[in-house]
């Protein structure tokens with residue numbers, strides 16, 4: 502099978518450096534990074550963030566932890582599975598029937614040590630402190646980066662007064678994802694169907710040996726291959742919830758995973774999920790004659806139900822069908 506791709510090189514994602522120690526709010530450095538974040542999320546819906554919060558050692562440890570986890574017997578992994586009212590699996594172990602290479606383990610509320618400890622205990626009843634410590638430390642770094650990005654993007658729309666509430670309106674869901682490498686005679690295969698993310702923001706980190714994530718350009722013409730340029734890089738991506746909150750001000754890009762080699766691919770990611778019951782509505786400040794309101798009040802859980810568990814037709818036009826005005 503050949504997966505359609507029309508690629509003109511060199512197309513690459515914007516790279517934004519967050520590693521400066523002086524990157525604090527109300528400094529010229531912050532303002533300049535903020536401008537770049539806004540532009541990237543408007544034009545590409547994503548960017549590569551350089552952020553040295555997570556050391557090389559910690560990155561190695563998290564991917565080793567992921568391998569260890571996926572090597573456990575299936576029934577052990579299945580013992581952690583919890584599905585929601587909307588049918589979506591977001592806590593514990595999950596698979597998606599239409600995407601056989603994909604497996605996920607979700608830590609919903611990863612900033613709560615009990616959540617990580619409970620899941621770790623289910624996986625290793627004898628305990629595995631190294632695993633839970635690594636998950637917590639790595640997630641902490643992703644949370645730090647997410648706070649910077651979400652603060653900057655709200656500020657850039659003049660919504661400073663909503664920053665605190667907005668930061669509190671999401672649950673930190675950490676996921677360890679595995680894509681099984683291909684067998685001998687397969688050239689390439691979709692690891693994850695094309696889709697837009699539903700949450701506010703996604704931050705992904707992949708093990709350095711296996712690429713595969715591709716992001717569609719805003720004009721819909723081409724797929725850009727995400728090739729993290731160095732050890733300290735993370736892919737930051739806007740989802741449908743942020744797009745609705747900012748009245749279309751950021752673009753949620755279509756993306757997919759294409760697996761090409763025999764090696765397994767591991768991803769550690771943070772998904773900023775609107776809290777249950779939250780209704781998202783663009784603030785009056787960013788709605789005017791020039792920027793008319795695009796969406797009705799948006800109930801995340803209901804949207805999840807609408808798009809169902811699988812990625813089929815989960816794109817911008819389907820979001821407009823769901824809640825466009």
Ligand SMILES: O=C(O)CCC(=O)C(=O)O
Pocket residue numbers: 678693698705707713714756758768
């Ligand atoms: O594996 C990746 O790089 C992307 C995963 C993804 O798109 C998702 O979980 O929504």
Ligand SMILES: [Fe+2]
Pocket residue numbers: 696697698756
């Ligand atoms: Fe995604």
